[in-house]
Amino acid sequence: MGSPSASDSAAQTGRAVTLRDVAQLAGVSIATASKALNGQPQVRATTREKVVRAAEQLSFSPNTLAQGLITQRSGTVGLLTSDLEGRFSIPILMGAEDAFGSDQTSVFLCDARGDNVRERHHLRALLSRRVDGLIVVGARPDARPSLGELPVPVIYAYSPSDNPADLSLVTDNVGGGRMAVDHLIRHGRRRIAHITGDATYGAARDRATGALDRLAEEGLALAGDQIWYGAWSEAWGRGATRMLLQRDPGVDAIFAGSDEIARGVLDVLHQEGLDVPGKVAVIGFDNWNILAANARPPLSTIDMNLEQLGRLAAQRLFAAIDGELGSGTETIPCRLITRESTAPLD
Amino acid sequence: MGSPSASDSAAQTGRAVTLRDVAQLAGVSIATASKALNGQPQVRATTREKVVRAAEQLSFSPNTLAQGLITQRSGTVGLLTSDLEGRFSIPILMGAEDAFGSDQTSVFLCDARGDNVRERHHLRALLSRRVDGLIVVGARPDARPSLGELPVPVIYAYSPSDNPADLSLVTDNVGGGRMAVDHLIRHGRRRIAHITGDATYGAARDRATGALDRLAEEGLALAGDQIWYGAWSEAWGRGATRMLLQRDPGVDAIFAGSDEIARGVLDVLHQEGLDVPGKVAVIGFDNWNILAANARPPLSTIDMNLEQLGRLAAQRLFAAIDGELGSGTETIPCRLITRESTAPLD
DNA sequence: GGCGTGGCCGAAAACGTTTTCAGGAACGTA
DNA sequence: TACGTTCCTGAAAACGTTTTCGGCCACGCC
Structure with missing residues (x-):
């Protein structure tokens, strides 16, 4: 095992531990450390082992900002809702969050409060954060103005877009x-x-x-x-x-x-x-x-089935992020819940 | 005005427009462009004007990932909730979102579904995204386990932390x-x-x-x-x-x-x-x-007053991000809502 | 012994910013 | 003319990764 001074220096200074620290502790170059941790094949098994161990020891977690900068993919999506208090946004939002959660995608939540300028504002912020995609959740099932042409794919959920070239998911x-x-x-x-x-x-x-x-x-x-x-x-x-x-x-x-x-x-x-x-x-x-x-x-x-709608929106967005985005309106069926208020007439 | 070829090349390739494009169009260096846009004093007024105009023309928006990488501040915070469906999380979340929204901070929403391992998972993801702080929203007003020592400030809302060294905000x-x-x-x-x-x-x-x-x-x-x-x-x-x-x-x-x-x-x-x-x-x-x-x-x-609680949590977090984090439990008073079910007895 | 061949590794460039610092230009003064 | 000052500008380093590509080494083959 290499000199522990590397790990100590990071820990002591309160500085976040970086790949450089891991590489140093493992006694390899930064490049090799990166490859080892990312499962690239061109690294010897014993070397990989060393690096992984070092990373664990320092409880290293890669800086996603740097990763995103270079891979041109931030691993984030924006959830643009019109009214959080609305009882319809929440389940959709849960479904979406759920579908993403399993993957390595994080969700930016933005509530526009039904205000148009606030929406533009949030949109701008999300784009400058280089989100990989966007889900727009409406407040009521009537068409809403399209956001127009954007550099990332957009899915409209609950409220369809008024532009049929966009992809919308609505309830039946x-x-x-x-x-x-x-x-x-x-x-x-x-x-x-x-x-x-x-x-x-x-x-x-x-x-x-x-x-x-x-x-x-x-x-x-x-x-x-x-x-x-x-x-x-x-x-x-x-x-x-x-x-x-x-x-x-x-x-x-x-x-x-x-x-x-x-x-x-x-x-x-x-x-x-x-x-x-x-x-x-x-x-x-x-x-x-x-x-x-x-x-x-x-x-x-x-x-x-709003939660399912949200999940579906997330899946469609995933598909769109690498590949082509569909268009038109997709309709999600409802589900009957029987309780006691509707027994058969005898 | 400089050669428009710069702007075109960015637009045509579908590549996002970068500070380099702006600088080129304005006929200045990247460094100067940066300073001009950030309101640094050491740049001539006419130069600044040129740069600003170029930026508008290309509708430039700075890459927040790169900014975060260098400034060591991502401008994001994590909102870690235990149950989204819970009617208590939502207003708090709205208040927090509201308080941040005005500023240039974006919010990561994470729902742990009351599951402990999911919570650890989300926490890890948030830290690797280098959030500047964390708000933890509980499902019920009883103490919950502290997240422990973290590299960023944490505020506990609704459910207090079981560690009195943490800062918690609860209802009275x-x-x-x-x-x-x-x-x-x-x-x-x-x-x-x-x-x-x-x-x-x-x-x-x-x-x-x-x-x-x-x-x-x-x-x-x-x-x-x-x-x-x-x-x-x-x-x-x-x-x-x-x-x-x-x-x-x-x-x-x-x-x-x-x-x-x-x-x-x-x-x-x-x-x-x-x-x-x-x-x-x-x-x-x-x-x-x-x-x-x-x-x-x-x-x-x-x-x-849950929404106010959320707003307050956001403010406290802001204060904590630059400066020292308080500790203990802060109690937010309730508010009486009078409607018709309690008229005076006559 | 010379020579490909394959397996591993590391130097360096790149991503898009911010910030430091050196230096050039213009100007007034001695 | 020489020199100090004040403004402004740009080269370059830095942030923490990923990825390309050249090179080193050991090995087997003729």
């Missing part, structure tokens, strides 16, 4: 709506109503479209004779349900456009003494656990 | 409990009960302590003769309320240990036909908007 809201109604029909419900949120949201319209499609296939009319568009809130769920019951007291199932709305629906049904699911079945959307699982009774709902 | 749960009960007392309530979550959580015990302290000051006994420890769920809120009403039907206020529990409490009070707040006042904890603001009636609650 139409399919989700269809899935919810299909589930109700299979459980023997025939008089199905739909209470949902703000009609300016593509999500609301798409889910309604899916629901109506499935009803039409079955030759069923919408209970209550209309789609109840309103707000994404419990209060609207309560209000709409009262109106609905007045117009069509015989309704036997309600598809709510979100779990939040569904909670309001449940509340009024209880007040009116209508048993759920005995008399009326209720299904929500989002699978927002805190609301759905704790409801009385626990709420069946549609899960958008 | 005792104060929060006191604040809740104080509010009820000021509104004329005398028979106050406390339903809360898992007693193994320091948060539950601390809030109870604060509540009892304030009651004692007023010479009041706890309604229901006990603290109702249980689970952090709506179901427990419902169950405990039923038992409480049986034991002490005259209760005129309930302090719930979380908004989730409070929702369960409200539910049963409605069932029993007890008016809120006319007959019984209810106050929650967490100010989890989706639950509190949408409750019927909207729920008064205690806000832990």
Whole structure:
């Protein structure tokens, strides 16, 4: 073993230990040390052993900045989100973080707070940090402005880009709506109503479209004779349900456009003494656990598989980083979560 | 203006534009270009102008990796969280991101999923990226193992470190409990009960302590003769309320240990036909908007100021990066949010 | 013994910056 | 004219790696 003075000098000065220290301790050149640690073949086994041991002894970890400088690859990606507080960004972000985490990629988190200039600002910073790619996570499933031509690949998640030349990953809201109604029909419900949120949201319209499609296939009319568009809130769920019951007291199932709305629906049904699911079945959307699982009774709902969407975005980005980036919009299917609010009608 | 061939060569090859290109276009040396852009005084005004113009024309942005390599400062910090899904990490994370965002610091997000080896793994990665500092965000307000001696400053947020030599920032749960009960007392309530979550959580015990302290000051006994420890769920809120009403039907206020529990409490009070707040006042904890603001009636609650905690953590980290790192535990006060569930008793 | 051949190793260039330091130009003064 | 001063500029080193390429050595073969 070489002179320990090398290791000591690094440790004593508080200076970070560098490849030079490792090489010195192992008694080889810097070049050889590098090759040994990177598994290059042109280094003798015993030499490699020496170097590895030295590196461990000094608990050496290579300076990624220097590596990135020379390899032209930083091993980082940017996650540009519009609203962190939004409950949709988080699962996507988790999925992405998860997919990267296994690899040697680190994630820069940037929240633009829905502000356009802040977004440009963050974008600039990320580019000057030489990220290898970018995932842009929107706040709602409507198209957002493209970032335009960039030196690195970009994936749009949840909110698609308005430029079809970009690659976007979105949830299948139409399919989700269809899935919810299909589930109700299979459980023997025939008089199905739909209470949902703000009609300016593509999500609301798409889910309604899916629901109506499935009803039409079955030759069923919408209970209550209309789609109840309103707000994404419990209060609207309560209000709409009262109106609905007045117009069509015989309704036997309600598809709510979100779990939040569904909670309001449940509340009024209880007040009116209508048993759920005995008399009326209720299904929500989002699978927002805190609301759905704790409801009385626990709420069946549609899960958008957001975490999977995030993971997929990460994978697509990986593929794009070396290779060509695809384009167009990829749609991720929803998943039915059955709980107690939708038992079969007997 | 110099020959435009420099700019073209960079643009055409797809190579990122570098300081060398800027210097060439401006007709100066790299050194001068650097000084001009960094506002160093020893460069003539007209020269600086030339360089700045060239940089704009090429839309130059300096390679942060190279800068970091030489200045020994990467301009990045790591945010090591234990559970992203946890509703407590997010606001803290937002606050921190916010505080950094203004400056030229970028944030690495790492979620350890509560897994210890994943945490070590992420830590290693962050250090090899030469982050300038670290914020560790816990999942619950009980002490967690210290990361030990590291080459960069570390701030523990929400979960304090078990090593008092580290600097930790936590919420004032005792104060929060006191604040809740104080509010009820000021509104004329005398028979106050406390339903809360898992007693193994320091948060539950601390809030109870604060509540009892304030009651004692007023010479009041706890309604229901006990603290109702249980689970952090709506179901427990419902169950405990039923038992409480049986034991002490005259209760005129309930302090719930979380908004989730409070929702369960409200539910049963409605069932029993007890008016809120006319007959019984209810106050929650967490100010989890989706639950509190949408409750019927909207729920008064205690806000832990988590976003501010995050911002503060970022500021403390900044201070620590150049200068000495403090130690001990700093406590951030809570904030009362009054809504309709706690009107004065008349 | 001369000569390829293959296996290992190290010197040096490169990545894109910042910073130090030497020196040139212009100018005023003796 | 010689000289000190004040400004400004650029050459070069440095940061910590990776990678290319030339060279050394031992070995086997004719």
